[in-house]
Amino acid sequence: MRLTFLGTGSAMPTGHRAQSGYLVESGDDALLVDCGSGVLDALARTDRGYEGVDTVLLTHHHLDHVSDLDVLLKARWLAGETDLTIAGPPGTQSLVEDLLSVHEYMQDRLDLTLRDVDGPVSLAGFDVEHVETRHSMQCFAYRVTPATGGPTIAFSGDSEAFPDLVEFADGAAVFVHDCSFPDDVDVSNHPTPSALGEALAGADADLGRVYLTHLYPHTEGRHEEMLSSLGDRYDGDVRFAEDGLSITVDER
Template identity: 85%
Template sequence: MRLTFLGTGAALPTGSRAQSGTLLETDAGALLVDCGSGVLDALARTDTGYEGVDTVLLTHHHLDHVSDLDVLMKARWLAGETDLTIAGPPGTTALVEELLSVHEYMQERLDLRLVDIDDPTITLASFDAEWLETRHSMQCFAYRLTPSAGGPTVALSGDSEAFPELVEFADGAAVFAHDCSFPDDVDVSNHPTPTSLGRALSAADADLGRVYLTHLYPHTEGRHEEMLASLGEEYDGDVRFAEDGLSMTVESV
């Protein structure tokens, strides 16, 4: 399985990071998780391209996670790729339908499959997905994603405060990408700081591979070493910052 961070930024642009988007690929299919601003351009720079991604999985519906959705739909239509599945928390169907109501000329252009997730597991684009509701300002899902044919698991936190149950949900994941939006001196809710994330990682009963910090606001720029040091005071595992364009082959823990 291959994982590529397409966008590791958040709602305030940094000038160097696209908003949220992660690409997972096996020989059997490709899955795009979230589609914020700038993600379509990042996707176009991959070998797979937007033509090769016919399934999108949303963590939630904030703009920095969905704002390239309509752009993706038009690009696929113009490229002659008309099949597209978009899945996510309840309300995903309504979200996409409302986007298309704004752009009437796009209606009926695509063969859309829209899925509001309510079952404990769902199979999408050759991946088996499990979900857990996070602690955020709107309903948001974290996901465990495992190739249906077998292989390592990747876990993505979505947007969330840090809490041990979320870390335990990722137990056994070879890669766990977790929101770490701000350094410790920013008073914030609905997102973690390095110290709060480190405490959750330490308190959880979970065996994790590498942890990547993502969903990074401009406040974090130039402070990565400081943030890693703060987190390291609580948790001694392998933690790194995600970067746009970082791509890796994922192997089991």
């Protein structure tokens, strides 16, 4: 199983981080989690390419998680691909239909399957479970596991840190978690490293490696400081994600 970080940035571009996007691969199966600005270009640089990804799973509908969706639609059509599945929280179907109403010439270019997630689902060869996070709009965290068996990757989506969310990721080989700001930023709807460290330490969960993502410009140059703050509270394996990082994920 392979995880590639296509975009580890936020709604404020830095020039070297795309917005949110992650590619999960297991054999011939591939799933794109979120599709923010810059993600399509990053996907084109992978061996899989946008031609090889026919399923997108959205954590929520903020612009920095969906803004490359219509770009992906057009790119797949121009490349001769015929279909695309897009799934996400309630309202995902309406979101895509509204995009197509703005870009009318894209109507009926692809055979679209639109799914509002309301329980466990099977997508692109993966079993997907969800739980709602604590964010400024409805947002889902996900557990993604190959349908044929194998390791689990968990994604927090955008969220404040809280133990129940960490426990949702129990047993995951990799947990990709929002850590948008350093401790001296007063923020809601996203965690700081101290808040995340407390949630990780306070949860009854056995986790593999934790990767920090959704990084605002405020975090640049402060990674060691942030890891130290988190490490004062949680002694697990925590690292910063970077655009283009691609890792093999094995069973814990």
